[in-house]
Amino acid sequence: MTKSPPHLSWSAKAFAIASIAFSLIAIWMVVHAAIVGRESEDDLHYLYYSATKGVDSLKFQETGARIQEFLQNEAKDPFYSYRFNERQKIVDNYPFLSVVIREVRAIKLPEVINGDLSYPEALVSIFNISLHVTTTLTLLCFAACLALVRKSWLPWVSSGLVLILAMDWYFPWQPPIWILHVRPQTIAEVFERLVQTLALAFTAGGMASDFPRGHFLMLALPVFLLRWSLRYRSSYALAAITAMVHFGMGLLLMLCLVFTDLLVRRNLLRTPAVLALITGSFCLFATLMTLQLGFLPAWTPFATGAIVATLLWVLSGIRRPAALDALIERIAKNGPVFSDLLILYGIWLVLLPISVVMYFSTIPKPIWTWGELPGRYLLMMRGPLVIGGIILIIEKFPQMAEKWVKTVAVVSLTGSLVLVAHSINLPNTLAVTPLALPEQFAARERTALSAEAGNNHEYVEADVYFAVVRSLDLGKPFPNALLTYSPDACRRRYESCER
Numbered sequence: 001m002t003k004s005p006p007h008l009s010w011s012a013k014a015f016a017i018a019s020i021a022f023s024l025i026a027i028w029m030v031v032h033a034a035i036v037g038r039e040s041e042d043d044l045h046y047l048y049y050s051a052t053k054g055v056d057s058l059k060f061q062e063t064g065a066r067i068q069e070f071l072q073n074e075a076k077d078p079f080y081s082y083r084f085n086e087r088q089k090i091v092d093n094y095p096f097l098s099v100v101i102r103e104v105r106a107i108k109l110p111e112v113i114n115g116d117l118s119y120p121e122a123l124v125s126i127f128n129i130s131l132h133v134t135t136t137l138t139l140l141c142f143a144a145c146l147a148l149v150r151k152s153w154l155p156w157v158s159s160g161l162v163l164i165l166a167m168d169w170y171f172p173w174q175p176p177i178w179i180l181h182v183r184p185q186t187i188a189e190v191f192e193r194l195v196q197t198l199a200l201a202f203t204a205g206g207m208a209s210d211f212p213r214g215h216f217l218m219l220a221l222p223v224f225l226l227r228w229s230l231r232y233r234s235s236y237a238l239a240a241i242t243a244m245v246h247f248g249m250g251l252l253l254m255l256c257l258v259f260t261d262l263l264v265r266r267n268l269l270r271t272p273a274v275l276a277l278i279t280g281s282f283c284l285f286a287t288l289m290t291l292q293l294g295f296l297p298a299w300t301p302f303a304t305g306a307i308v309a310t311l312l313w314v315l316s317g318i319r320r321p322a323a324l325d326a327l328i329e330r331i332a333k334n335g336p337v338f339s340d341l342l343i344l345y346g347i348w349l350v351l352l353p354i355s356v357v358m359y360f361s362t363i364p365k366p367i368w369t370w371g372e373l374p375g376r377y378l379l380m381m382r383g384p385l386v387i388g389g390i391i392l393i394i395e396k397f398p399q400m401a402e403k404w405v406k407t408v409a410v411v412s413l414t415g416s417l418v419l420v421a422h423s424i425n426l427p428n429t430l431a432v433t434p435l436a437l438p439e440q441f442a443a444r445e446r447t448a449l450s451a452e453a454g455n456n457h458e459y460v461e462a463d464v465y466f467a468v469v470r471s472l473d474l475g476k477p478f479p480n481a482l483l484t485y486s487p488d489a490c491r492r493r494y495e496s497c498e499r
Contacts, residue, residue, distance in 0.1 A: 090248065
């Protein structure tokens with residue numbers, strides 16, 4: 001069982017809670033500054049494009065097929081077709097944000113139809129509201145989960161949260177999340193990417209992001225705090241929620257948790273509540289995959305649930321070699337924090353060579369998945385590593401921890417106030433709505449109007465996404481004049497074409 005300091009004074013608890021609250025306020029302010037100060041809207045178009053699949057699925061698929069046909073037949077460089085095809089596969093990757101965008105869209109579009117708002121103004125408002133809503137709900141969910149975490153850990157959680165944010169904001173050296181994304185040409189370049197990826201274990205940021213990956217990273221932290229507080233049912237429930245925020249990384253997290261429990265706490269997977277939560281989660285995941293791929297039969301989710309439940313029941317009951325049981329028992333004796341971190345980073349060591357081999361193999365596969373998997377895995381585990389490491393230290397020296405707990409709580413509170421001051425001093429923090437996006441959306445609309453008038457425009461991904469959603473929102477045909485290609489297009493936009 002995990003040890004913890006035997007006593008936590010009300011003042012230390014109050015300081016820790018205040019520190020966490022101010023840290024969350026600081027995160028919200030930083031995200032707000034990022035939303036209103038955003039200078040590029042390219043990625044936003046893809047988020048909106050993904051959300052509109054649920055508005056008119058048939059028209060969405062027909063338009064996507066038309067674009068894909070053009071890219072395969074006309075664009076001589078296969079990169080365009082490959083990138084569009086891969087992005088089509090993950091349009092359901094952000095279920096929660098897509099739902100929020102669709103709800104806000106339903107409120108704002110009538111104002112466009114009534115002439116109260118221009119279409120670009122409506123889009124700016126939709127994104128402004130949607131990103132703020134999802135960020136706020138994520139932070140509230142984080143705070144609510146801490147109510148179930150061991151109260152004696154709150155000062156250490158607050159200190160870890162302040163430490164993570166301080167590293168992100170004051171020492172923001174954040175190498176790319178990929179190991180191989182731009183294909184290395186030499187062994188030296190592979191090694192360089194590996195060193196960059198390893199640095200993510202401590203230097204990666206991401207929690208203070210307005211995009212789904214940032215929201216996922218924020219919620220992944222209490223998933224582990226709940227586990228380490230022996231709240232396994234709540235932990236698995238929250239893990240399922242993270243998959244609704246970012247499906248790909250949430251599924252990876254769930255698989256890692258299940259594998260860890262199969263090793264060190266098999267009896268847990270046979271308890272009805274936990275087994276039902278895991279099975280139900282995978283039924284939900286299969287439903288999303290069915291919608292995403294489009295060709296899976298409707299009974300796939302039910303079959304997936306039955307297979308998962310059967311596998312867990314069988315695997316958790318298999319008799320293992322005595323030597324393996326003895327080793328696992330030794331690991332488990334060190335408590336859930338140590339055992340989880342040891343196994344989860346062991347999983348990374350196994351995934352790394354597989355990712356490298358798959359990335360360089362000639363087998364058709366999504367190279368981005370294998371190129372980014374090692375880095376994204378470390379990104380996901382960075383928060384648990386920092387705070388878990390702090391908890392392991394206080395478990396090792398509980399008497400010292402009890403002696404210094406109030407000091408740590410006061411220092412954490414001071415640090416969180418500094419973070420708030422930092423966030424307030426960021427450019428554009430006091431702005432209410434996005435500053436640069438209105439003109440950028442207006443420029444996209446001018447391009448769409450020009451294409452509707454019959455003027456040809458070279459294929460630009462963001463323009464195409466904008467035109468698709470505009471045709472869906474306003475009931476207009478997609479302007480085919482956006483689908484033209486010239487041989488030197490990739491050379492002129494080298495950064496988006498390198499691989």
